Amino acid sequence: MTSELAKTFDPSAIEARWYRHWEQSGAFRPERPDAEPFTIVNPPPNVTGSLHIGHALDNTLQDVVIRYERLRGKDALWVVGTDHAGIATQMVVERQMELAQDKRTNYSREAFVDKVWEWKAESGGTITRQLRRLGCSMDWSREQFTMDPHFTKAVLKVFVDLYNQGLIYRDKRLVNWDPALKTAISDLEVEAREVQGHMWHFKYPLAGGETYTYVERDEDGNVVLEEERDYISIATTRPETMLGDGAVAVHPGDARYAPIVGKLCEIPVGPKEHRRLIPIITDDYPDPDFGSGAVKITGAHDENDYGVAQRNGIPMYRLMDEVAAMRTDGAPYAEEAAKALAIARGEATATAAEIDTMNLVPDEYRGLDRYEARLRVVADIDAEGLMIMVEDKTIMQPFGDRGGVVIEPMLTDQWYVDAEKLAQGPMQAVRDGRIEIVPKTWEKTFFNWMENIQPWCVSRQLWWGHRIPAWYGPDGAIYVAESEKEAQAQAGAGVELKRDEDVLDTWFSSALWPFATLGWPDETELLKRHYPNSLLISGFDILFFWDARMMMQGMHFMGEVPWPRLYLHGLVRADDGSKMSKSKGNVVDPLGLIDKYGADALRFFMAAMESQGRDIKMDEKRVEGYRNFATKLWNATRFCQANGIGASQSIAPPAATSAVNKWIIGEVADTLAAIDKAMAELRFDAAANAIYHFVWDTFCDWYLELIKGSIDDETKAVAGWTLDQILVMLHPFMPFITEELWHAQGARPYDLIVAKWPELEAAADPAAKAEVELIIEAVRQVRSTRNEMNIPPGKRMECRILPESGESARLVMRNWHDISKMARIDLVETRSAQAVTSGGVQIVVGDTTIALQLEGVIDLDAEKARLEKALAASEKEAKSLEGRLNNANFIERAKPEAVEKARADHAHHSAEAERLKAALARLG
Template sequence: MKRELEKTFDPAAIEAKWYPYWEDNGLFRPHRPDAEPFTIVNPPPNVTGSLHIGHALDNTLQDVVIRYERLRGKDALWVVGTDHAGIATQMVVERQMEERQDKRTNYSREEFVDKVWEWKHESGGTITRQLRRLGCSMDWSREQFTMDPHFSAAVTRVFVDLYNRGLIYRAKRLVNWDPALKTAISDLEVENREVPGHMWHFKYPLAGGETYTYVERDTDGNVTLEEERDYISIATTRPETMLGDGAVAVHPSDARYAAIVGKFCEIPVGPKEHRRLIPIITDDYPDPDFGSGAVKITGAHDENDYGVASRNGIPMYRLMDEVASMRADGAPYAEASAQAMRIARGEVAPDANAVDALNLVPDEYRGLDRYEARKRVVADIDAEGLMVMVEDKPIMQPFGDRGGVVIEPMLTDQWYVDAEKMAVKPLDAVRSGAVEIVPKSWEKTFFNWMENIQPWCVSRQLWWGHRIPAWFGPDGKIFVAENEASAGELALDHYQSEAGRKLRVEFIDAKSVSVAFREIGWVGSVCDVGAQPVDQDTVTLRRDEDVLDTWFSSALWPFATLGWPEQTELLARHYPNDLLISGFDILFFWDARMMMMGQAMTGENPWKRLYLHGLVRAADGAKMSKSKGNVVDPLGLIDKYGADALRFFMAAMESQGRDVKMDERRVEGYRNFATKMWNAARFCQSNGIGASQTLAAPAASSAVNRWIIGEVVETLAELDKAMADLRFDAAANAIYHFVWDQFCDWYIELVKGSFDEETRTVAGWVLDQILVMLHPFMPFVTEELWSKMGARADYPLITAEWPQPAATVDPAAKREVEWLIGLVGNVRAAKNELGIAPGARLEAYLPDPSPATRAIIERNGPAIERLARLGGIRFEPAPEGAAMQIGAGDANIIVPLEGVIDIAAERARLAKALEAAQKEAKSLAGRLGNPAFVEKAKPEAIEKARADHAHHTAEAERLAAALARLG
């Protein structure tokens, strides 16, 4: 039964009606146990998040795919959920505490985690509600959260398994330390920015006042400087790190310093009586042509220095605490400095934990902020006359993308995944084609990163997250297990034989550990803090305080969301997934790591295809940012134009990974497109056209009906090919042009006034095919029209069948209708060019038509008269006089103009306009051909000049054609 469509298309009312209907009736995953499965997983947004324009693009593309495959009859599953977002969520909750003059450390770890869960239950569902507004047809009945019990169990299982296989290990390495968040972060979470800075040049006096002859030469070997020096000069942008120097390095080929290699020099800061001496070594890292050619090596606070120190066995001394203030712990400076000297001379072995325990910050600097310490160090060195000079220069500084402060490279104990080994199979998968990356151009980037991958630091110094399942024994032995009971068994097995008698295990909470260990997490090892001998009857185990990097758990998303490690029916049916759609910006954060984990834990690739889309940028191509004020709120666009319009814009603009430029006018244009289709459906309904009763195309005898059926067939083929190739823009444009051009602009116009039973049947069938083909892109308006056009055997459009026309293109009908379309279009264009009123009825002549053309004209006389406004086409010579000629197929139709327009005046007008257009086009061509303009002008100025040139060139061509029509 048909229900009359409202006169006005109201997106908001339709969206509010249909989404709850789909979800409440379980239509996002209809029961199809015998159908071919199709599976995608949603990149889980942060539980703290809200819908931004990037989410709108990413989720629109996924929804287009899942609705398309669902309509094709597949058992389509779109896994949805949110990520616990360790750092981001803990930040949100702690900021709320600060607003109440409260803080995390006022609570136990368990109490704080309970507060985070409270926040999650009350405020953590914002983005999932917003995804519904976008129309995302996710299986909400199986919504996942990375801290759900079953998911947490999977994370623990993976960690333990990888540890037992030697693919996870604990090591002291340099990490990016975020002093604001008080945790290590990954390289991918660091933003390098150029900021104003300084380069300080200092003298490091040689030990014992020793001197050497310093000689500089030019490129020809001539001596340009020769002097006796009792120091070696180094340059640094971070003077505060001098306190932790382990050596000074020069290049092996640098003859200037050959005489002092192997000798010691003095760090020129701190109490004179306790100043440390450090060796002068050679390494390939220093550049003899940069600065003095000598570099200080502070392995615990610089990535390059870390490499030099590691290669040369140079001790690495950590200077700062968790907030990047100079360390205040440990023995007095005099004692620490003396021990460091013994290590430098080789008198004491440089054990990593013992070295880390040494605080080489002079007593007067201890506890100072790193930048305050910098000022003090520079001032003290300068006062002693050991500063050579200071340069102003821009420097690159690393900032944490969340904490917003300068990152401090820091030597700490962390947990690592052996990413190099785990990258082997993913690399093979992409090389062999087992995993296809679309667009293919991203493969090179993927290979480059994976082939040079570094160990993956997976521990974070947070309270919110998956706590690392590792326990430390009294002697520093680590026991990794899925629970306390298993850890206890491992500990008993280890210590029982050593003790020679029965022991029991006691688990000690972190609160019983020293303040330094509890708050910093990596100062010393466990055995250094509250250690106890093993020969007691009780063995105490302390659990690792750290949690896992959020990307570690989300890397399990494709299989853990399906029930792994349990071998569930869902897992067997839907893993591996078919496709992953993600932004290119998380290729290494997430996509590559899913490939590693998928292969490591299941032996299979997590999906068969990976589609990487671009970013959504501002209209001028700039990256969106709050500071620039150019961020676009997708919810605001939905409020204004409807979700369908925004979705269609996203799909139509997504061109194989290229960035999308935001253009609100186009969003408005797609809202107008939905309105046009709405009005076309209303017109059909008012003329007795309703729902089709068949999947196959109905029988048709008239050319126009046979033609539109063929257009459906061609559009369907074009759409299917585009979707197979993941060309979202081509798919959207195929259905757009069919609906707007073929159906609304031509078919409806051609059949208007002649709605016989055949035409009503064909028109109803075609409209049904449109609704089905357009549904993945515009689900709301299509579902509403589907429901209003007639009885549907109680099934909504979301579960309809994809078109199966069982028809072919009729060449004769296509030729006939395209001839009519060509004629009408050319007549309308000619009238517009010559300033003739659109409704003016003109006479036309075709003296010698071909039999085929004559037959078309004779069959379509009323349509030609109505649409082209021609008073018939006479098959005879045209009268003498001015006339315009209009092409249509093989015909050259003559339309007399005497008495219709002032020929001379029109010719003069066109000639003048043509001259102006040609002049502008020539001027712009000259500007664009000038290298000075192209090289120096702003990109937007060049783009505008090119657009203006194209416009004036096209205008000149149009005017020239109009003049030619006048003869």
């Protein structure tokens, strides 16, 4: 018994109801113990997050796959959860405290962490509710959080095991320091921006007033400048870091400075009596053609300088504190700095007096913000006459993607993972095919990063997160253990221990997601059954944040790849192709689109536009178009109901005798094969477009029109079966409307979400296919011709047919009732070939000619004139656009979107010109 559908399709009326039903009925849980398991894990969104358009794409693709595999009978598990997001969550809670005129440091660490847990309980479920609105069929009964007790257990075990294996260690290295967040952050959390800055050129006087002959030559070796100098010229964009210089470097092939290599020069900052002398060294890093060719080496505050200092044994001095203000505690560096000075002089040690007076940050700069210190340093050097010049310069500056301030490279003590060793297994797995990266084009990027991977800094100076399981003894000894009790046992009774204050990088814990979510380190049945996972879908932008690290940890601790396939999708961009950003005001809210068009329409847009990792341009008109597609299916189902077509009683195709019914069964089989092939290749666009064209074109526009007025019992059975197959095949893309229509068509023993994916042995019937395609071709050509000639769609026309003994003539006549009905043409008489060509326009279908009679319908001369005028306009526009596109200046200088529009317009006008030529040819 069918349930009568409302006249108008309203997504909001069905979506919440069906999602609630699915979740309450346990439809998302893997409960098919005898079936083949299929497992995916979602990239855990931040617990602070809200659904953005990137989440909508990512989770739509995952849901398409999991619903497809569930329908195919797999024991499908989609692991869902959220990430504790150390930095983001601590920021959110601290901002709330600021609004209440409170701050974190008013509390103990434990009390603040309790406040974060309170916030999570109240506000941490926003994005999980929003994922439900999108229709994501995740197993919420096993929802995970990266700070859950079992997850914490896994994190501690991994840290301790890696430490005991020599793969985690503590080291003093250069990190990206975020002064706003007061923590180290990873390279991947830094974004470079162009800013307007300055390049200052200073004199570094040679020690003892020594001089040398400075000579510059042109490309031919001719001397262009020769003078005596008592300094070496240095150019820098960051004068405040001069206080921490350890050397000046020049290229070994730079003849200008050959006389002073190995000599000492003076840093021109601070009281003269305490200025440090630093050596002039050679290294391949300086570019002789950039600036003066001489580079100051400040290893503790510059990434490139850090490498030079490491290679050449140059001392590195950290100048700033956690908020990037100049340090007030220069004393800890005094002995080190004085010793470096002594070594530079060729002496073994510095004197006690030198150690007492050595002050890396002079009193007048202490406590100043780095930019205040910059102004003070520049002014002091200028006052002394040691500034050569200053030039305006556009520079690339690193910003923290969360703190929003300029990152300060800084030498600090941190914990590191030996990523180089852990990367070997994943690289080999990709090389030998155990992990397939789709699209394959991302392999080059993957190998480039993995082959040049740096130690992974995993410590963060936060309170919220997994606290590092390391304790320190009074003598500086480190004890790493899963509990304080175990650490104390290592240290011995009576040894006072202090726990490390830092927490682990959020990505350290999420790297365990494929197996810790399944119960590891316990040997659970879920773990045995669902690891390795079957597939990972993620944005390419977290390939190194997350995907590669899951490969490393999964292979190291589980001995197997975490999944055999990794699918990397692109970004969703604004409609003009630009990156979405709040500052540009072009961010699209997916929830707003769901409110307006329904979740099904947004999901179908995402799937149909996703083409093997290419970026997607947001196009609301297309989302609206897919809502119209859903409406068309809704109305087609209402037509079926009105004609007594209900739920099919058979999974197998019903018996069919008529050509149109045989044809539609074959078309279902072809569509099913196309979807299965596309899904096997992870071609979401191809799968979506296959079902779209079958529903819109084949079923609604042709099949239902062909059967209209002649719906017998056979046709009711075939039409009902076909509609059922549509609902099953479309369900992964549009779950809500398909479930609603599935039940509206009649009583069902099960929900569509757990129905059976079609398995058709039925092949297309060649004779039936040829017959129906001939009908369709005849109707399509007549409609196209009528449109070209501006003949009103409802006006019936007369025609004549040239008879031949061929098969198509027989089929045309046998199906004339349908052709006449759909094309709105009436057969007048059959004449000779000469008569057919008189006063009409010819359409050739197979070996049959249909001549539409135009006399009395249109003014032939006027129509020819109209077509010729339109043809001339299209040809003129196409030629103009061709000239523009052949102009190299236009291609190079115009905005990409302008070039793309010109290409699209040229293609349109070229195609229009060809269409008009064909129309004129038909008129003779």
